[in-house]
Amino acid sequence: MAILNTIRKRTSVLIIVIGLALFSFVISGIFSSNAFQSGDFSNNVAEVNDTPLSIEDFRQSLEISSNAYGQSFSNSQLVNIVFDQEVRKEILKQEHEKLGLNIEGDQIVDFIRTSGYANIPAFQNDEGFFDEYVFKATVASWKATNPAQYDAWLIDEANIISAAKEQIYFNFVKAGVSTSLQEGARTFKFQNDKVSFDYVQLPYSSITDSLVSVSKEEIATYVAENSKQFKQEEARDLRYVFFQEKPSKADEDAVLARITSLLEDREEYNEETKGSVIVQGFKNTTDEADFIQRFSDVAGNLEYRTAETLPAVAAVQITLLAKGAVYGPYKDGNTYKISKLVDSKKNGSVRSSHILVAYKGADRAASTVERSKEEARTKAQEYLRRARSGNEAFADLAREGSDGPTGSQGGDLGFVNEGVMVDAFNDYIFDNPVGRIGLVETEFGYHVVKVEAKRDVYSVATVTLRIEPSETTTNTLFTDATSFEMKVSDAEPNAFSTIANEGGYTVRPISQLKVLDENLPGLGAQRNIVRWAFDSDRKVGDVSRFDIAGGYVIAQMTKKYEEGVQTPEQASARVLPILRKQKKAAMLKDQYGSSDFENLKGQSAANAGSALAMTTRSSVISGIGSEPYVVGKALALDEGQTSSLIEGEYGVYALKITEKNEAMSLATYAPFTETIAAQRQNQAAANAFYALKEKAEIKDNRAIFY
Template sequence: MAILENIRKRTTVLILIIGLALFAFVISGVFTSGDLGGGKVGSAVGEINGEEISRDAFTQQLETATRNAPPASSTLQNVNRVWDRIVKNTILEQQFEDLGVGIEQDQIFDFIRTTGYAQNPEFQNENGVFDPNSFRQTVADWKVNNPLQYDGWLQTEQAIIQMAKEQTYYNLVKAGIGATLKEGELDYKLANDKIDIKYVRIPYSSIPDSALTVTKAEIAAYINDHQEEFKQESTRDIQFVYFEEKPSLDDENTVKDEISKLIGDTVEYSEERDVMDTIAGLRNAKDITAFLDRKSDVKFDTIYKARKNLPASFADSLMTLNTGEIFGPYKDGDFYKVSKMVDRKPNGSVKASHILITYEGAQRANPEIKRTKEEAEARAKELFRDAKKGDTPFVELARDNSDGPSAPNGGDLGYFQEGTMVPKFNDFAFGNTVGTIGMVETDFGFHVIKIDDKEDIVQIATLARELEPSDETINTLFTDATKFEMESIANEESFSDLAKENDYVVRPVNRVKAMDENLPGLGAQRAIVQWAFNEDTEVGEIKRFNVNNGYAIVQLTGTYKEGLMSVEDASASVLPKIRKDRKATQIIGANTGKSMEDLAKDNNVTVSNASALTVKSPTIPGAGAEPVVVGTAYAMEQDQTSDLIKGESGVFKITVTKRTPAPKLENYSTYASSLKSSSAGKVNTAVYDALKEKSEIEDNRATFY
């Protein structure tokens, strides 16, 4: 009691002490973790040229984008779409501000005239023309009476303003793009001046790679001299073993046994009537629909099917069944099945082609067709006679003369079952043999019909049970995954060796980026990517993840920082380039001053010829694309011989044997205009890409999503 009394007297002091302790506990993480949110630095999703993209603003746009996105879109896909849009809008808006690009209200209405709003009768005058005043009045009404629609309009208005600004900005750039007649003439000549050459090519492959030694210092020097080619993003390498929840062989056999027992009749005790009842199986079931409703995972499909619509691996066996016969059990995908032939319709599906000649007033006739019914009948009879003669293939007659939608396909209607077509067409198709050509009249017009093929169709009842892992299988899988995880963490043996000992497949995934979502073999696994990029995750670390239908035991095997690639990482792409340069130098050094014939003889190659080469298509037969070689030839005079040329596939020496200038044109304005249009068409993408390349962009998306 004395202790309790002392506590009561010191309540204020005690509360203060507890408060200070809690405060110390909370702030201690600030100084030990180095951030304020478990690795999430600040509240900005990113920064573009010094302008922060706050998380709140980003989240608002993300919520809107998610509502409007297709149902199958993942969160990360929506995040990426919003980020790309914000980056583009921010970069361009900074340009608009610097240049003073703005949009007036009349420009907004000019833009609206090109949208769906202008087609809405609510915004049109009595002449059916878009009326800005009507639009203003409607928007004002939304503001008072329909706030939700008004908010939607405000977002649309901002998008319109942005698009209008972009259009103005890009048009300013396009105004400075042009092409002179001389440029048009040059473009014409580069495509049409023909050059014939005689050449010798000493391929780089004549010197084996093993004859050259390339040091790490040389690779490093090459990387340093070509830094733009060897920039890399921050990436990770991982490897994993996937433990998939799938039926075991025992599970499959259990389902197979269960479904086999349902084929024949079974005897069961009826407690209600105190007798043994015989329960009809699939073979003797009177009501097949009710039987499959009770016993099968797939309902009875009453549709008659042709061979091509049956499971490919079992179609032949199923089609040979007589009515009432059983096939199975058989495994088809994720099911065990037993099938029973219920009915067969010989020649129950017909393949036919037709020529439709319609007339004004016929059902679904094209309004442009003005022929009378009598004229249509006469034309159809004429085509019927031509088809019967057989001088012109039916396909051509249909393609050139039919008014029906199947005309482009030569009148082919494909296969159809009885009752699909209108009665007269149906009766002709099913009442005549293959190859018969006839003519019938329907409400659509006059049809010249050819029967191309017939095939049997069958009605099959299938008892199916889906293959699923049993509880025992699932528990065993969990045990195996956990055991492998623990052993791989505790064991000094390598992850791959341990997996090999247990007959597990190790799957590597290299160069995973921070904003990647899908991993080959696992699908969408954002949690694994985030773990791999967590600053606390070290190379060699192993972790188990619950994934779709199982578990993945994942190991981080490599990290790559943003910047220049290391010598080891770049060597695969650098080595061929250094070797090519060294081989070219070696070949040129050993063969300088030689004639073409001596060059060919000394290097065990032949003198070859190539004709009609152009700069626009610089491909040499037998050598491939050689722009430097063809470009050199273009600058040479006829009968002139070049020095040794370093090409793409080898070292060349060429002689221009013939030059054929393109015919002169009176005017090259067409080619100049084409150049201008081509350049203008690239402006939007090229300008934005250039601005983005020069922008300083800090991307923190991976921290939050």
């Protein structure tokens, strides 16, 4: 007690000490972070050509986008979207400034007139159209009387100016794109020149891979000569074992025993009466709603439902129960359930369709409805006659003439229980047999109604208990995960898989993890693991445990990829087949290059065939595959001419041209020229920005903050 009294007297001092300890912990975490250790700490999320993009401004943009997109994207996805937008905006802003591109007030108005802003009611006149004077008056009013709204408008205005400048800039780019008539003529020729030929193919597969040696030096040379194709980002390879938090067989048995005990009456000690009382079980209770509320992990109700909405694993058994009977326990996913049939109703749910004919003044009638009540009744009676005749589908009539919102769906109202619809409509569909068509008047107008189908409904009480891991199970899981972590941390790095196999654990690999990745295979969104992998002091072989939703992950880094050009080892999977194919082509040419076309046909390795009406756009040789280079060479030969061996995708080929049809001459090639010009202009904006982005020096600091 003396110690407690001392603590009470020194509460203020204790709070200060704890606060300082927490502060020092946070600060030490910051200063030991990747950014501080590498000396790259920055308050900027990026730098574009030495122009900083501050994290404060970025977070404001992120908040605006988050409000706009809602839950459509994860936080990491949204960060990447906004980052790309802000970098794009800055790159183009710098380009606009170089060109001295400015926007005047009239240009802003013109841009708004053709944008979504024109649909803002505050900017429209009485006729519902954008009005320049109304727009200016509204903005002036905001400035004078509503500072918050005016500040929001200034942000919009800045975005409008930026968008207008982009539009003008890219219009300049498109204006610089031109296409000649000669290009149109050449395109027409490429598309319509046709060639047929006989061929002899010597497939690469005729030489086994083991006969073709490719050295590491040859791979290195190929990578060096084609370095742009082998650029790589900084990346990591990991492997991990996931200790999933899931219930054991003992946990499942315990839940089964618990839910089984709820079925029968039982004796319990009552604290108030100081004696034993009998508590009714699920079988005998007459207050099922109260029983569910007291004992079920999942809320339930006794509403009438069709069999299709009952638990699929037990629906048939439940519908066959006598009133008051119980089915279960039964397992449904990760739960155990017991269900009682409280009541059932024959034909208690009805599906119907209708054609609504509204009139002026009817409830919820559209403002465009001008017909009188008498005219509506006459029109409805006409639709009733047509529907009963059977000559036209009811759904087609509903699409044609219904004023209701379900008209486009053929008037289908789906299944409803009794009491859902207004009285007159409800009485008709429940009192009449399936197939009956009639006329019903409600406050909404006149309905031509068809009873489509009926189903029985059931009031079912269900008690649900979740099958969850017990405290013993979670403690054992933590012990197992920690034990594995300690073993692999103390062992050699390459012993990770061996130790996992000895423990009966599954090792899962993660390849080429990037610094801004979020989702990991088998684990979902795990930015904390990604950040760990890219810490500046992280080494190959390092191991760490991560507490994630649903369990623990023991991860190990197995490989680092530095930004730049891939090493020969990294590129070998791509380069080896290319060089092997080139060598096979040379071997086949050396062996068969002196043979004429007819002699080649007789070779055991050869495949002979014909290709008809081939064009540059249709270069697939039947039974072989796409051979654009071979077809291109064929189009360059004359009819009757035989080629030397040509290196293709699937082998080397000798060709004999059997027929050649050149494209007809046209009086003008303007349509083709215009098509090419339109395609190029459509691509111009994207290509121009891509070129600007490639040229720009962009320092990306996202990984520091996110």
